[in-house]
Amino acid sequence: MMSYQWWPYLVYAIGLMLGLGPSYIHPDEHFQCIEILAMQFTKAKGTIPWEFEPKFAARSYAPLLLIYGPLFTILESFSKVRNNPILILYLMRLQNYVMLLLCYHFVIPKLIRNDRKAVQSIKKGLLLTSYVTWTYQTHTFSNSIETLILMTTLTVMENMMNDKNIHTNNFKKSILLGHMLSLGVFNRVTFPAFIFLPCLILFWKFYQIHWKSFSLVLISFLFSSGIFALIDTHIFNNGKGLVITPLNNLKYNLNVQNLQLHGLHPRYTHLLVNLPQILGPTLLLAILSGYKLDKLSTYSIVSGLLFLSLFQHQELRFLVPLLPLFVTNLNWTPFSSTLVNKKLFQGTWLFFNIIMAFIMGISHQGGIVQFLADFYHFNTEKMGVHIWWKTYSPPTWMYMSDNLTVSSLINTQDGVESIDESAFSVGTNHVIDLKGCDLPLLEETIRRFRLSGAITPLTLIAPNSMTSELKKLKRDETVKLTPKRHYLFHFDLDHFDFNDFTTFKPGLTVYSIELL
Structure with missing residues (x-):
């Protein structure tokens, strides 16, 4: 050519x-x-x-x-x-x-x-x-x-x-x-x-x-x-x-x-x-x-x-x-x-x-690999619980941990999505893959960790296309989301909504979750 x-x-x-x-x-x-x-x-x-x-x-x-x-x-x-x-x-x-x-x-x-x-x-x-x-x-x-x-x-x-x-x-x-x-x-x-x-x-x-x-x-x-x-x-x-x-x-x-x-x-x-x-x-x-x-x-x-x-x-x-x-x-x-x-x-x-x-x-979903690479190379704090929401399932092998617990979304026969009860008893080296679940299950997951009294770093990894949804979560006065890292090269093609143009926003953000 x-x-x-x-x-x-x-x-x-x-x-x-x-x-x-x-x-x-x-x-x-x-x-x-x-x-x-x-x-x-x-x-x-x-x-x-x-x-x-x-x-x-x-x-x-x-x-x-x-x-x-x-x-x-x-x-x-x-x-x-x-x-x-x-x-x-x-x-x-x-x-x-x-x-x-x-x-x-x-x-x-x-x-x-x-x-x-x-x-x-x-x-x-x-x-x-x-x-x-x-x-x-x-x-x-x-x-x-x-x-x-x-x-x-x-x-x-x-x-x-x-x-x-x-x-x-x-x-x-x-x-x-x-x-x-x-x-x-x-x-x-x-x-x-x-x-x-x-x-x-x-x-x-x-x-x-x-x-x-x-x-x-x-x-x-x-x-x-x-x-x-x-x-x-x-x-x-x-x-x-x-x-x-x-x-x-x-x-x-x-x-x-x-x-x-x-x-x-x-x-x-x-x-x-x-x-x-x-x-x-x-x-x-x-x-x-x-x-x-x-x-x-x-x-x-x-x-x-x-x-x-x-x-x-x-x-x-x-x-x-x-x-x-x-x-x-x-x-x-x-x-x-x-x-x-x-x-x-x-x-x-x-x-x-x-x-x-x-x-x-x-x-395409590029922030996932970038975050896991940075976490491996530069992380100096104890890994508590990483909650992944509205992203592809994180390739958990990239954590390179020999003591990792992975909890994933469960779909029941009646179509109800949930997380296994045992997940909330693990407070370190824990990955929770919420996949594409709705906001109420994310709120429920965070609430359950708050009720468990676990003193552990909670981290939320979510695409910027979910900005409007996360604003609803921030209204909860007992939960504070603090951005820690941003990755520009992350394009989420799965959640476009022409009624909300913020869903076209590129990027991935890593939030620190504080339970007040």
Whole structure:
């Protein structure tokens, strides 16, 4: 998209800056990854997500240990930094960024090798300057790893279907393919959705005439899956025999009542809402360019959208692997005709991605990470009770405490929100996650601590979008809120109210609560 030789280095620098930004895109980037690893490799106590509870055993430890385990193992050798949460967070994001660049240099060129050089340059530019690449791909989502695995797997599959290779057995690539498929499935249960149609086509065109190679795919897949299952069985130790986490995850998600706990969406959400947010102006190129039906990655797009849309829980990050698929599969460039003005498109594309990158890479819930980093580095007072309100769940591993109590909001069957009674007996090293509860429960929580007579520092962490609500709390003459810290780069997208424009106010404030 740019004619200058130095532009990739500028884009790399921007990607690095955003990857090391303070944003917090979604709780799963912590709770399905670093929270668990930190509890395994350090003395930190944190929050065990439902997927990692032995009774569910719905997410595998094996890919996490394989991908991030070496980094934690290396950090264990450095006593001064091994428990530094912000360093751990940024090193993991840096590792993801390096893996992404390696994929960009060694995998993506193979997917676009048949294109003209001008088209290849446009496609590379679109991928490198996408906010999804800069933000989602650098954060510790399983979706980010899924993208890399999917790109690599499709490259191997398309190579096997190459005219030069189609008539000969390919044992090495079949073994590699089996391992990659297993890793993809154990990393995310959504992986088969992206790979189902490509696998059918590969079998029809290649494996049905190369049964020896097909047997090697099955053996390597079963071997890797067996190793992963044994690792999970050892760690979960739930006494229920062999633990196969992808199967448990699939069973959970097939139950609509379970999905209701995480939010139900219309089945068109992926196609009409999430996909346009990921592609941005590139959606116009995707519509105008058309796609070749002789490429496996084209069928992967169809397969992924089709099967993921069958489930009613549909988050934007589920479609992150589709960005490189759509871009690399553009059949021709509309810039060669009068359909799209090149300069206008470039300007629109850069504007869209710069805005989205600032939001998702720097400011989105960014005060949470900044506060926890400051608390670790500069806190000199005893930690009493931290009450988090109207924020994403705090990644409790970042407290790096071996004596931490975490209390969270409880939703009863009749829809009433409450906090467990035992929470009010713990006055030190205590985190209370009130999530998005209404003001009365916050007031009730503070009142209960006042009645308990606990002499402990009480701290409230809340976004500035709740200024109007907190003014109501300040009317209580027995409670005094004193601002201690402010963080400007915190954007709360979840509580906009057009009847109250203070809900659009950015920032996060840390208050000291005094009970008078």
